[in-house]
Amino acid sequence: MRRASCIALFVLVGACRSKGGAVADRSDAGSTAPSAASSLAAQSDRGPALVTESCLACHSEEILRQQRLTPAQWEKVVKKMAGWGATVAADDLPIVSAYLATNYGTDAGRYEVGSIAATAAPDEIAPKEDGPFAEGSAERGGALYAARCASCHGADARGQIGVNLVDRPLLYRAASFATTLRSGRAKMPAQPETTNGEVADLLAHLRRLRPAQ
C-alpha cells in the first residue's frame, strides 16, 4: 500500500509568535537581576531576535517560558543546543543565555500552563487536502528547491541553518506549508511572492525524498 496520508507538526510557531510578540517580555515574571558576569550580555537588545531566530526554529516559545533556571543552567542548555545545530554565532551565545536567564530565571514568577482542545491536538499534525497546491512537478520543484531553499535547508533537505524537511507531516499540510513559506519562520525570511504552483512543485519534490532506514 502506498502512503495513505500524512501529517504535520512544526507548524505553529507562527501562531505562537503572533500571541505575544516574537519572544514576549517578562509579562509573567517577577523581578530578576542578571548576574554581574552576564549583565553586559543582558543589556543587549538583540536577545529577543536571537532567541526567535535560533531557539524557535525547533521549539515553541512555551518550552522556554516554563523553565526556571539559573544563569549557569541556561548557559549549559544554550551551549548544548548550539552543539546540536542551533544557529547562534559563538559571540552571541552569552546574549542568548543572559536573555533567557533574565526572563526565565529561578525567581521568575508563576508560569501558567495553557491548554489545547483534545480535538485540536491531532488536527495540528493531521494531513489535509492539497487543494490549490496539488499536482506539482517534482522536477520543477527540485530546481526551485536548489535555487531558493538548499542553501539553508541543505541539498538533501535534512537541515542546516533551516530545519529538516524530509518525511515531515507539514509536507502533507500544503496550506500550512504555503503559509509558513510566505510568512517566514524563525530565521527564514517571508517569501510572499511564492505562487501556488511553486508551492505545489516544492511539495512534489520534498515528498519524494525519503530517509534512509
Next chain:
Amino acid sequence: MVRAERSFASRAGVTLPAIMLTRRAWLSTTGATGIVFASKTALNADIEELARFGGTPQNFATPLAYFDRLITPSSVFFVRSHFGPPALDHARKLVIDGLVETPLTLSVDQVRRLPAVEVTAVLQCAGNGRALHLPRVPGIQWTHGAMGQAVWKGVRLRDLLAKARVKPEAAHVQLAGADLPPKPQTPAFLRSIPLARALSPETIVAYEMNGAPLSLAHGAPLRLVVPGWAGDHWVKWLTHLRVQREEAEGFFMQTAYRMPASVVEPGAPVPPAEMRSLTTFPVKSLIVTPTEGERRPPGTQLVKGVAFSGEAPIEAVEVSSDDGKTWHRAKLEGEPGVGRWQIFSISLAGGAGGPMSAVARALERGGRMQPERAAWNPSGYFWNGWHRVAWEVAA
C-alpha cells in the same frame, strides 16, 4: 516521629522518615514550584482539553481529573515528542537485523497477521513530575500529567525475534523510530532494551491503543510497549530493531535518561561514571479527588486516586488526613500488575467544616514504599513523592 498506626509501613518493615510532615515539605511538592494548570483544564469544562507544554513539537499533558479511572481516554492521553512525528505512513516497514540468522523487513500488515495480544499498562514519561524537583532542572516542566494507562494491542516482540532467530551472543535490542532530528548535528533518538526484557511476554510491538489504531502522535503505525519501563523505551514510529551485543550508543542512551546510582544531595553535580541508565519507574500514588483548593460540602469526604509501580504490583495505598500521624488503608479497584495502575478510594469523616487535607502513599509487593520525598536527580526523572491535597469543607 510519624506514628504508623494501622499502617502497612510497620507490617512491611519499612522505615518511616524520622520527621513530621512540615508545611514547608509539602510546599516543595506543590505550590512553590510556580507551575500551575490553567483552571480551564479541569474536567468541568465543556470540552476535553490537554495541558499544553509545547506545540512545536507537541508536548501535551493529561489533566489530573482524568486519572480517576482505570483507562485514560486516547483523546486526552499525554503526548511527548522529542522531534515531532514523521509523516503518517502506514506503509512504513519494520526492519529486524543485527545479530539474527534471518534479517526481516515486515509490513504493518505482516505484523498484524501474527498472533495478537493485549496488554493494559501505564505509559509514563521519565520526566513526569520534573517541575516538582527542587532545585529545578531543565526539560519539560511536567507536573503530574505525563502518564496514562491504556490497553495496547500488538504482537509480542519475542515472537518477532523468534522469526528472525536471534544469535546466542545477542544481549540488547537497539530501537529506532522514523522521527528525524531537526538538524544533522542533533543526535538521533536511539534507545535499547536488554534482550531479557525484549523477550518478556509483556513487551509488545503495538498497533492499537484503547481499541483503535494508534494515532500519529502516539506512534502510528507501530510503537514499542514495555510495561513498567519509562516512556523513553516505548519507541514510537518504530522502524528498526537491531539486535546487538551492546546497548545503543549516542546521547539518548549514554547521556540522557540516566540517574545517579545512589541518592545524591539535591542540586549536587553527579559525575557521569556514577550515572546509570534508567529503566523501571518507581512506586507512586497520586490523589485525583479532591483537587487542591476545592470547596466541598460537609459530610463524608471521598479521596480517590491512582497508584502504580513499574517494579511490582501495588500491595496497598494508605491515606492520612492528619499529615501523617495516622494512616488508613484505601480500597483498591482494578487488576494488580507490574506497570499497571489501580484506582484507590477512601471515605474520610468530614466534620463540621473548615480546612481538610489528605496525603497518599503506596506500597508495592515486596515491601518498597513510595518515599515521602522523591530522590532529586540532575534531569528531574521519576518524581514520586507523597501527594498532598488540601481543600475546604463549607456548607
